[in-house]
Amino acid sequence: MSDDTATGEEKPEQLLHLVMGGRLTDLADTEFEDVSKLDIVGVYPNYAKAHDAWKSAAQRTVDDAAMRYFIVHLHKLLDPENDADCQD
Template structure:
């Protein structure tokens, strides 16, 4: 069957307290804040930026953008 639709892109924005500010190892993964899932990178960056700026004074808080579409289809 021929694929006729384009690949969907999904981005997850999440954050929480990290064990070391130089890493992305979260100290308590069960308490991560999930800011949302976005279909465009620009929307994900906007969400990441607003959450990161909100916690800018806390060096142990980190927000990241996860490319979900790369995890869902690693061969693409």
């Protein structure tokens, strides 16, 4: 946790997550048909908010079997040495 010196309160650690999706070439793989058409839902400060966004996007496209959404743990890519310390 980091300290907010202006208020003296601790802020929760920021663990960035990206939610994105697109149509897959094969349902058993994670290769997208057209990367230029990816739906970038957004970047979120923690897993819980990313999960809510993922769930909403996935539910909107439930009738399209080839459409898949993913949560990417950006904080692990930004600081791979400390990924063992992260708790989602």
